[in-house]
Amino acid sequence: MDNTTDSTWDSLPVKLNEGILQTLEELKFTHMTPVQSACIPLFMSNKDVAAEAVTGSGKTLAFVIPIIELLLKREEKLKKMQVGALVITPTRELALQISEVMEQFIHKFPQFTQILLIGGTNPIEDVEKFKDQGANIVIATPGRLEDMFRRKADGLDLASAADRLLDMGFEASLNTILSYLPKQRRTGLFSATQTQELEKLVRAGLRNPVRITVKEKGVAATAIQKTPARLSNYYTICKSEDKFNNLVAFLRQHKHEKQLVFFSTCACVEYYGRALETLVKKVTVHCIHGKMKHKRNKIFADFRALKSAFVHRCGRTARIGNQGNALVFLLPMEETYVNFLSINQKCPLQKMPPIGDVVDVLPKVKAMSLADRAMFDRGMRAFVSYVQAYAKHECSLIFRIKDLDFASLARGFALLRLPKMPELRGKTFPDFTETTVDTETIRYKDKNREKQRRKMLQEKDKTPLPKKNFTKNKAWSKQKNKKERRKKMSAKRKHDEGSDVDDEDMNELLNDTRLLKKLKKGQISEEDFEKQITSGPKSKHKTDGPSHGSSDEA
Ligand SMILES: Nc1ncnc2c1ncn2[C@@H]1O[C@H](COP(=O)(O)OP(=O)(O)OP(=O)(O)O)[C@@H](O)[C@H]1O
Structure with missing residues (x-):
């Protein structure tokens, strides 16, 4: 020993x-x-x-x-x-x-x-x-x-x-x-x-x-070495979009060994785990992560019971007398992490030669998302969670969120479109091509889930939109009136000392709110609502155009 x-x-x-x-x-x-x-x-x-x-x-x-x-x-x-x-x-x-x-x-x-x-x-x-x-x-x-x-x-x-x-x-x-x-x-x-x-x-x-x-x-x-002597640590460098393809190629070439694959978030495990089940044939894939409540112990026991040699990641791996290998996939900009690990963590990593026979499996993952909305959802969640985890990485000097190539990352996640998230807001990604398919039309394979989604969509359609959206389709001239009226109202407010809104304005506001409530309850039709709300000025400020005042407050 x-x-x-x-x-x-x-x-x-x-x-x-x-x-x-x-x-x-x-x-x-x-x-x-x-x-x-x-x-x-x-x-x-x-x-x-x-x-x-x-x-x-x-x-x-x-x-x-x-x-x-x-x-x-x-x-x-x-x-x-x-x-x-x-x-x-x-x-x-x-x-x-x-x-x-x-x-x-x-x-x-x-x-x-x-x-x-x-x-x-x-x-x-x-x-x-x-x-x-x-x-x-x-x-x-x-x-x-x-x-x-x-x-x-x-x-x-x-x-x-x-x-x-x-x-x-x-x-x-x-x-x-x-x-x-x-x-x-x-x-x-x-x-x-x-x-x-x-x-x-x-x-x-x-x-x-x-x-x-x-x-x-x-x-x-x-x-002082902090990793076991019998654990050999390797790393390989590849772009975000190539990572998963490389992983699949590696796993396909090591089918007869037992592997632990680590992802940075639970959502990534859920997503890529499903993809691996389909892409690496004749291999049992067990997904396990911290948000699983019940199955976790059984999955772990099943995995341990599997008989094959070991290839594992550092951590719970090379025990006394056992050999273990670990491989980490790094982005080009993350290569300095190797030095960091070697100096700060006393954990030296060797560069692994590029993985051979890499094929592009991402179109297959996209096809899985198109075939089942559950997979599409998983992909979106995985991407969002990855970006958030990246932003929180304790070694932020090396894992720099601002330098992350989101387009390449989204391609690597085989996304059909980019999710809406603060990190992407206001940015354009010409290097990412969205699918031509309207993602709203992607159905859940699970019939009940799909039924529920349809129901929710219908209900969403029924729910009256805020009043300002109703006026969106209104004739431009009327909208212009509204703008002018607002301008004048605000000028009037500036003149009025004391209250911002006088009694008559307040009555109109209340009246508009009542109308909107009626519409929401289905007591009046949308048409009636439109008619009544724009039906001529009741205000004493006749020059203000059609009575209004509640559009934003409604
Ligand atoms: N004195 C010993 N002689 C031989 N083998 C030993 C001895 N002590 C422990 N082992 C074996 O070494 C392996 C590692 O031991 P153990 O799990 O306690 O490590 P550990 O330091 O707790 O690791 P970890 O940090 O991963 O939990 C086990 O398989 C254990 O049975």
């Missing part, structure tokens, strides 16, 4: 429980990894620990083992519903993985129970499960945990005896969670990278923590 130290488990200052040693032997984990040899003794001597170690470096056991050891050391035995340890992690997937590792180790200790509290299931079921099976170790995501804390009324008092680890990114709920935890506790914080947010959390949740930074074995202290 490349990433382990020379130290075996029995070299620890405090001997580990026999049950734990047996499991380690069964797993053939003979030596500790650096993060394990640093953290385990610290927890065992009752210290708080803030550890930063690369992904795949064995952080899970660095807290799972001490959790069990500390629970075993308790003088008072834990009652069934008494929480002795709490593990909080940012994602459901990570929670699931941790609970699997925990399970491997606690099955030798039947006195302990664990419960997984993650989203995607009914919280009531979790409450029932908790009451029924109890749980000494809770592994949770922050949202669900906060929800459970608040259920004190249901007879569940998680807060009374909770303990342990925190993770990043959910500051608000983590602070709430911290407020529920007992002051007397051991706390550890494990992360792959150090951020300011995390630092705040260390200060808020840990007491005089010992800080551990683990560099990979054999890597000089000056060039």
Whole structure:
């Protein structure tokens, strides 16, 4: 094992429980990894620990083992519903993985129970499960945990005896969670990278923590690598409009490997995921993103169960002993990001030779949008979300929204037309050709949805437009009258001291409003409305032309 130290488990200052040693032997984990040899003794001597170690470096056991050891050391035995340890992690997937590792180790200790509290299931079921099976170790995501804390009324008092680890990114709920935890506790914080947010959390949740930074074995202290040694990172440069074509070509050439494809937003996953299902034949595509409520856990389990080699993106990838590759698609103007990653994040990327056999699949994606309005909607949403995410990129010096080629991007998203959004307002895009098809005519494949859309369109047609639009089609001469009358009204206002509108004007205004209301209720026809509203001056200011005054207020 490349990433382990020379130290075996029995070299620890405090001997580990026999049950734990047996499991380690069964797993053939003979030596500790650096993060394990640093953290385990610290927890065992009752210290708080803030550890930063690369992904795949064995952080899970660095807290799972001490959790069990500390629970075993308790003088008072834990009652069934008494929480002795709490593990909080940012994602459901990570929670699931941790609970699997925990399970491997606690099955030798039947006195302990664990419960997984993650989203995607009914919280009531979790409450029932908790009451029924109890749980000494809770592994949770922050949202669900906060929800459970608040259920004190249901007879569940998680807060009374909770303990342990925190993770990043959910500051608000983590602070709430911290407020529920007992002051007397051991706390550890494990992360792959150090951020300011995390630092705040260390200060808020840990007491005089010992800080551990683990560099990979054999890597000089000056060039700490934050990605696992067995993960090779590649990048390729292509224009916005070529990105998806390149991705499809790459996936078609790597059909027999398991891949994780990351997009920048949930909406992009929804859109491109559907397109990939159609375009990369004989491959199962699972879409998974944060806005999915229910299916997420199952999809993740299905994906993990697939048997094939691995090609993955950095992050949850090259585990100890496993090989992983990552490939990132960058725009020409984003190439400086490679330097940034190499210097700031200690994450070097190698340039990959251009992908061969790239074919233009975008017309097929367009055809999908033309065939189903749901796909058309997805494309529009994906584009908008991408632009918004780009605008918010934390590295805005490199990812410059103002330099983004929207026309090329829209072509790459296979859009039929550009959406209306503030970022595009007032700009023209001669390099983007809209479809000649009226996109309003694109139908939903789903019959009910289409029926509903038609109904809504009809209703929209029926709804009277604001009065100013009614006058839009009026004879120009009348419109001119109106303009002049408005001008005079405003001149009159300037003369009038006190009230802007005199009684008669006010009456007219009220009368016009009444007419409009009648029209909206269908009590008069549009024709009658037009007639009455323009039917000669009632005003004392006869020179003003047809009575008016309510057009904008209506
Ligand atoms: N001492 C060890 N010897 C051999 N393999 C180990 C050892 N400790 C952990 N592993 C294995 O290494 C892999 C990575 O460990 P783990 O998931 O804990 O990494 P991690 O640091 O938590 O990564 P991440 O940041 O991605 O969550 C796992 O497959 C685990 O079973």
